[in-house]
Amino acid sequence: MNSLAQPAKWEKVLWPLLAGAVFLAGWHFSVKYSGSKIFPSPVDVQKGVAELLRKGVLWGYIVDSLRRVGVGFSLAALLGIPAGLILGWYPAAGQVVNPVIQMLRPISPIAWIPLSIVWFGVGDAAAIYLIFLGAFFPIVVASMNGVRNVPSMFRRAGRNFGLKPAQLLAKVVFPAALPQIIMGLRIALGIAWLVVVAAEMIAVDSGLGYLVIDARNSGKRYDLVVAAMLLIGLIGLMLDIAFRRLEKLKSVRWGFRLEA
Amino acid sequence: MTLLVRLRPVAFIAVLLVAWHIAAARQAVHLLPGPIAVAFGLVELAQRGLLVKYVVASLFRVTWGFMSAAIIAIPAGLAIGWYRRAEMSLNPLIQIFRPISPLAWIPISILWFGVGDVAAIFLIFLASLLPLTLTAINAVESIPTVYINAGRNFGLSPASLVYRVLYPAVIPQLIIGLRITLGIAWLVVVAAEMIAVNSGLGFLIVDARNAGNRYDLVVAGMVLIGVIGLLLDTGMRSLEGIRSLRWGYSED
Amino acid sequence: MxxxxxxxxxxxxxxxxxxxxxxxxxxxxxxxxxxxxxxxxxxxxxxxxxxxxxxxxxxxxxxxxxxxxxxxxxxxxxxxxxRIFVFQERGVFPWLTVEGNIGFGLFKLSRGERERRIAHYIKLVGLQGFEKAYPQELSGGMKQRLEVARALAVNPDxxxxxxxxxxxxSITRLIMRGELLRIWEAExxxxxxxxxxxxxxxxxxxxxxxxxxxxxxxxxxxxxxxxxxxxxxxxxxxxxxxxxxxxxxxxxxx
Structure with missing residues (x-):
């Protein structure tokens, strides 16, 4: 719902460009007039990105971060979706296990850092474990709620056509819960991307999070800090866009509110 | 539900605690403190006065960061959602900033505010700002046109349209957004305290580990973080239960 | 009597x-x-x-x-x-196409037989041209006919x-009554x-x-x-x- 009439087509290009330009100009001039020697201007950041690309460490760092998120997130989905389906399907199991999940869930995955270092040492496994923790609970909870919210009518219709429980789960309950599961996966991926940066700042020595902290610690290269932040933002945005594509698939579209 | 069924989750938790205890007691290398050690850790923290101090410190930062973000983000988001051109202009910027992990701002926030409360509050503010803005934008955009038309039809002035139609119509969605964002803020405060300050529950965890590998205190800190996070979430959920807002939450 | x-x-x-x-x-x-x-x-x-x-x-x-x-x-x-229960049109599965919905109960049949039946019932309820459509693309009356077709396809008594x-x-309702009677008289x-x-x-x-x-x-x-x-x-x-x-x-x- 908007108060104004439909904007013209050219406005769709003009306004974002204008806002972007205003933002960059504001940033540039505030750095210039504050006389900051440390905080980078947009031009510095752009040079920083170029420098990172030239040095060639950047690709390695991006791949490291993506690998950690990929492995941790996939493990969380692989274990979390079946676990959530089972907990939603058997109310008794859900009733017993749910309080434990609710207690573990609000423990910030970052608070697990010391334990995960003790268990897995400084390295990939520790970071992956943290990402797994961050993604696992949202996925379990979304899958569980997805199953619980399947309208009883769908289950009845499935039973009416003579489906056995396993078939009912595969052909009715899972597809009916899928939109909510996908939404949970998307939220979990966002959290995973947030956690990987923290984990890399503390527990390992590669990846985009490490780049941020390293650029600061070794010589206060804030141009590289901001460059790395931008990359984190862009890659996170691309991951999110990829997931939104998934939500547009026709067999799950029905479950999402139509967007304006 | 009979009493026996109600007790099942309690029994399950008891089983887990016993399993934890046995696993901790039997380990060859000391990797995990047992539940009893953790309980004593909590007592020790309480006796040293750190428990209350750190909990208050963390809550203080979350409150300020979250509140200031809400005060700015909600009106801004509502306005942006209402004016289509504003939304068109700002959406790309918001989309790029949003996935930047708030923790990646740690160096900048220390640069700007130094090591201390303000830096941590700033991080929480950042972490809450964009999710809340987006929630408010979406909330305005998903108000059914009939509500607006009905309001206009009854001759409401723009100001009373905002107050009597727009505002109540977006509240349920806003509350969900606030709850989710508070969860993120709670996650971020722990990280921020691990790096940027020297008090609070996040600091407790790092400090207990660095100063003498007191893993009993590490796990005690984690327990506190979990319990408080759960309380915050429950508190926000109870807002969703308020009757005049219930219509916004579909229940089958 | x-x-x-x-x-x-x-x-x-x-x-x-x-x-x-x-x-x-x-x-x-x-x-x-x-x-x-x-x-x-x-x-x-x-x-x-x-x-x-x-x-x-x-x-x-x-x-x-x-x-x-x-x-x-x-x-x-x-x-x-x-014996199949037909709910209001809300009972069709939104994640399946028209074909998928009608074929839902036919999982025991061979592929050829299943396709033959699906085609038959799509024609019976007049949904030709919408085989690949999803329920959200159909009107209320079409969804209702789809649900009836899904029920009839398994040949319940x-x-x-x-x-x-x-x-x-009310207009669609009148038309649907006529359709239901036509189908009932045929089957x-x-x-x-x-x-x-x-x-x-x-x-x-x-x-x-x-x-x-x-x-x-x-x-x-x-x-x-x-x-x-x-x-x-x-x-x-x-x-x-x-x-x-x-x-x-x-x-x-x-």
Whole structure:
């Protein structure tokens, strides 16, 4: 719902460009007039990105971060979706296990850092474990709620056509819960991307999070800090866009509110 | 539900605690403190006065960061959602900033505010700002046109349209957004305290580990973080239960 | 009379008491009813009187607290593909296409046979050209026809319809009644149809079972002895309709 009439087509290009330009100009001039020697201007950041690309460490760092998120997130989905389906399907199991999940869930995955270092040492496994923790609970909870919210009518219709429980789960309950599961996966991926940066700042020595902290610690290269932040933002945005594509698939579209 | 069924989750938790205890007691290398050690850790923290101090410190930062973000983000988001051109202009910027992990701002926030409360509050503010803005934008955009038309039809002035139609119509969605964002803020405060300050529950965890590998205190800190996070979430959920807002939450 | 039919379904002394928070509510009170093979029967009653509950016990989704339902002499203990329950159009699966929905119950058939049946029923309910469409792309009436097609495709001998046209606009509803009769005459299924619309009941049914408010009892069974297609301005139609109006205690004047 908007108060104004439909904007013209050219406005769709003009306004974002204008806002972007205003933002960059504001940033540039505030750095210039504050006389900051440390905080980078947009031009510095752009040079920083170029420098990172030239040095060639950047690709390695991006791949490291993506690998950690990929492995941790996939493990969380692989274990979390079946676990959530089972907990939603058997109310008794859900009733017993749910309080434990609710207690573990609000423990910030970052608070697990010391334990995960003790268990897995400084390295990939520790970071992956943290990402797994961050993604696992949202996925379990979304899958569980997805199953619980399947309208009883769908289950009845499935039973009416003579489906056995396993078939009912595969052909009715899972597809009916899928939109909510996908939404949970998307939220979990966002959290995973947030956690990987923290984990890399503390527990390992590669990846985009490490780049941020390293650029600061070794010589206060804030141009590289901001460059790395931008990359984190862009890659996170691309991951999110990829997931939104998934939500547009026709067999799950029905479950999402139509967007304006 | 009979009493026996109600007790099942309690029994399950008891089983887990016993399993934890046995696993901790039997380990060859000391990797995990047992539940009893953790309980004593909590007592020790309480006796040293750190428990209350750190909990208050963390809550203080979350409150300020979250509140200031809400005060700015909600009106801004509502306005942006209402004016289509504003939304068109700002959406790309918001989309790029949003996935930047708030923790990646740690160096900048220390640069700007130094090591201390303000830096941590700033991080929480950042972490809450964009999710809340987006929630408010979406909330305005998903108000059914009939509500607006009905309001206009009854001759409401723009100001009373905002107050009597727009505002109540977006509240349920806003509350969900606030709850989710508070969860993120709670996650971020722990990280921020691990790096940027020297008090609070996040600091407790790092400090207990660095100063003498007191893993009993590490796990005690984690327990506190979990319990408080759960309380915050429950508190926000109870807002969703308020009757005049219930219509916004579909229940089958 | 109904004796012309072979009995398909027999409900004997059906009672249903729901217990909640220590209170028990009697919803169905000692209902006995015979439904003939191939008969079109309407259960008519005010909203909330328990006619849906009765339908659900007949379909095997609920077990009655007293009495039993027999179909072809067999006691009903649960849902069965030989008798399909049609919900309002909300019962179609939104994650499947039109084809997928109609083929949903046909998983035991060979692929070729399945495709043949799907094509047949798409044609029967007039959804040609929408085979690959998803329910959200269909109108309410089309969704309703899709759900009927999905039910017919498994070749059940009984259909239970729970206010199937309740969510449609009155014009679509009229068209759908005609379609349902056409399909019924082509396939001769036993149909038990729940409605609170007196006109609908008199237009469709061989017999109308008029039910009282909660706890539901059978108030009267009205035989509609007008051959199809029915002229809804004929004196006999108006007489039967007004009889039911009176039975329920409504004046037919506004």
């Amino acid at each position: 109904a004796q012309a039919f072979k009995t398909k379904l027999r409900a004997e002394g059906i009672s249903m008491v729901f217990k909640r928070d220590g209170n028990s509510t009697s919803v169905l009170d000692n209902i006995s009813l015979d439904v003939g093979d191939g008969e079109f029967l309407c259960l008519l009653g005010p909203s909330g009187c328990g006619k849906s509950t009765l339908l659900n016990t007949m379909a095997g989704f609920l077990s009655p607290t007293g009495g039993e339902v027999r179909i072809d002499g067999e006691v009903v203990t649960g849902p069965d593909p030989r 009984t259909l239970y319809l729970d206010e199937p046209f309740g969510a449609l606009d 001769r299924k036993t149909i038990i149809f729940v409605t609170h619309d007196i006109e609908e009941a008199v237009q469709l049914a061989d017999r109308v079972v008029v039910m009282s408010a909660r706890p539901a009892r059978i108030q009267q069974i009205v035989e509609i002895d007008i051959p199809h297609p029915r002229d809804i301005s004929s004196p006999r139609y108006l007489e039967l309709r007004d009889g039911i109006f009176e039975q329920i205690g409504l004046a037919h004047k506004i």
